[in-house]
Amino acid sequence: MKVAIFASGSGTNAQAILEAIEQGSLDMEVALIFSDKPNARVLERAAQFQIPTLMFEPKNFPSKVEFEQELVKKLEEAKVEFIVLAGYMRLIGKTLLEAYEGKMVNIHPSLLPAFPGLDAIGQAFNAKVKVTGVTIHYVDSGMDTGPIIAQEAVKVDEHDTIESLTSKIQAVEHRLYPETLQMINTERIR
Template identity: 75%
Template sequence: MKVAIFASGSGTNAQAIIEAVLQGTLDIEVGLIVSDKPQARVLERAAKYNIPTFAFTPKNFSSKAEFEKEIVEKLYDANIEFVVLAGYMRLIGPTLLEAYGGKMINIHPSLLPSFSGLDAIGQAFQAKVKVTGVTIHYVDAGMDTGPIIAQEAVRIDEEETLETLTKKIQALEHRLYPETLQVIKKQMNL
């Protein structure tokens, strides 16, 4: 299964996926990294592993449909079969959904449907809940509303800080995302 990873920031989940491939625990090929921020650190990570990239600046396009059309062309050119959102901070529009609907997943740092949207870890911390976690779900037209594939809980301890909670969530993401991708790969026979 040849995948593209979309990311807007540092790319720690992309790194975890790439490392799982290199360690032989994830049987996929990362064929493209896509970023909506040309200065994103994820692009440096991709270069380190000689993974092709496509970076763009959304404001340089007249519409979301226009930049998504270009993304779809890049995905098709690279023979991408599946899309993995890993910290891509944009809602996916109809153009990408039409091309990769049912073949696109996202990771979110909460137990959806709780704490959807931005700063989910901060939302859970401020709400003083006892448990939060990580969700992997298929992407649909909504924000963090697609069918859930996998979830795992993280306990929030009494002495927890936002920083320690963030580290616990990220450690879980870095394990759960590659594991879930491997399961999906087997189910899809790609």
């Protein structure tokens, strides 16, 4: 399956996916990595793996529709079949959703439906929950509301800090996302 990874930041999940492909545990081809941020570290990670990149900012387009039309055009040119959101910090609009309906997944650092949206780890930490986790879900028009594919709990210890909790959650993300993508790829999850 030919995929595009979308990321807005450091790209640690993108790197975990690329490493899983390199190690042979994930049978996918990353056609390109897209970022909406010109200085996103994910673009450097893509270069390390010799993955083509695409970067343009929504603010340079008259509307979200035109931004997404250009994105869909570039994805089609690259023959992208599936989109993997890996720290992409933008709500997906109707144009992109319609073009890739049922062919787009996201990873979120909480046990959805708890703590959707931005700073889910901080939300969970400040709520003093005993358990949070990671969710992988299909993307729909809502914020972190699509059908759940996989979840894994992460225990919040009384001595955890935001930093230590983030590290524990990222460790689960970096393992669970490639595993789940491989299950989707082999059509064990529909």
